[in-house]
Amino acid sequence: MQKDNRLIRVTVGEVVGGTHVHSQTFTAVLVPEPGLYPVTRQTKVWFLDGGRPKPVLRISRTQIPLVPAYAITAHGSQGKTLPAAMADFNVDRWTDITFGTVAGSRVRSREDILILRPFPLWLFQRGAPEGPELLLKTLRGEKIDWVNYREARAPSAPCQQCKVVKPVDYFADAQWDKARANLPATCLTCIHKDGGACKRKMPSNVERLRCIGCGFEKVEHAFPRAQLRQPRAEERRNCIACLKNVSELTCSQCAEVKPLKEFHLSALTLPWAAACQSCQDAVRGKARRLRAGWEKCRGCAAFLPTSSAVYINQRCPNCAADRKWGKHTCLRCKRKWSENSAEEQIRKRFCPNCR
Incomplete structure (x- = not known):
């Protein structure tokens, strides 16, 4: 067998024989022995001034296409039984819910695994994955609220022009902020009537929060x-x-219970600071x-009591922007993180996990 067509036994690194087959489309080595994988030398050619x-x-570079696997991901090790392993469980909350179980069960005994550093306890307390849990409920014949389930993953709102209820990815970011504040919003289809983009790509690493009202x-x-x-948003937030579903609100000024139509549209989202139109008209002008x-508010032009509302740059909580000094958006993973820095320093480009 020629030198260029040798095989490598991946377990012990010996060179063995085989049959070389060559055609116009591929080059392969037929190995009679099971457990052997053909690895041939490859040559790649490129130009530095290709433009x-x-x-x-x-x-031109010629080499064997092998890379030593000194470290692998948890999902890359799935299905393997390792003689020993060193695991790092110190991850953030965006990590897959099965990460801890997959990485920690690759060895046969607890003496065979070395934990690199302390890890948060919530890694093993997040429950079962959503997909398998829904499948088991379906097989058991349990009733599933599919309407709330779809709303939990892709909330929807009606468009003020076409009157069609559409999910969040059919609205621009600024328009969806209006829908979140219970204000009229316009979908991308009605905005781009000349054939522009009608749907936007939503980030996959969006944080999930529990609603106190429906429990989802x-x-x-x-x-x-x-x-x-x-x-105390963790104890009071509602989607x-x-x-x-609320039909009445209590005015924070006159303390009267009035129907929702006597309040500003955005008052539904902040009931603790809601002021009826009569109380607002008394100070308007x-x-x-x-x-x-x-x-x-400079955004929605609603009047709210100063004592019961949280104002940010003269805007109500619905209209205030998320960006504050010290809060950054990573250019790589698009996540937001807070980091104190001096005012003369340049804004951070990457979060600590991506640096």
């Missing part, structure tokens, strides 16, 4: 911004679908010095 009309800087874990886009920014205790 030129006549490239001249030709590079829903994506962050299913909650109004005001519900996420209110005091958009649950808030739309007055100079700022004459309406002490009230603030006017």
Whole structure:
């Protein structure tokens, strides 16, 4: 057998014989012995100045296409039984829910695994994966609320022009912020009537939060911004679908229970600071010095009591932007993280996990 067509036994590294087959489309080695995988030397050619009309800087490299696997991912080791392993369980909450179980069960005994550093306890307390859990409920004949399940993954809202209820990925980011605040929003189809993009790609690593009203874990886009920014939000937040079931609100100024039509549309999302239209009309048009205790939102133009609302740059919790000093967006994974830095420093480009 020629030198260029040798085989490598991947277990012990010996060179063995075989039959070489060559055609115009592929080159293969037929091995009579099971457990052997043909690995031949390959040659790749490229040009450093490939963008030129006549490239001249030709590079050629010949090597065996093997890379030592000193470290592999947890899912790359799935199905394997390893004699020993060193595992790093210190991961963030975006990691797959099965990561801890898969990585920790690759060895036969606890003496065969070395944990690199301390890890958070919630890694093994997040319950079963969503897909298998739904499958088991279906096989057991349990009733599943598919409407709330779809709303938890892709919240929807009606378009003010075409009157069609569409999921979040059919709205631009600015328009969906209006829908989250219970304000009229326009879908991408109605905005781009000349044939533009009608759907946008949503990030896959969106944080999930539990709604106090329905008890479902829903994506962050299913909650109004005001519900996420209110005091003790973990105990009081409600999703958009649950808030739309409310028909009456209590005015924070006159303390009267009134129907929803007597309030501003966005008042539904912040009931602790809701002020009826009558109380707002009493201060509307007055100079700022004459309406002490009230603030006017620069976004939705609603008047809210200063004592019961959280204002950010003279905007209500629904209209205030998420970006604050010290809060950054990673250019690689698109996640947001907070990091204190001096004002003269440049904004961070990558989060600590991607640096």
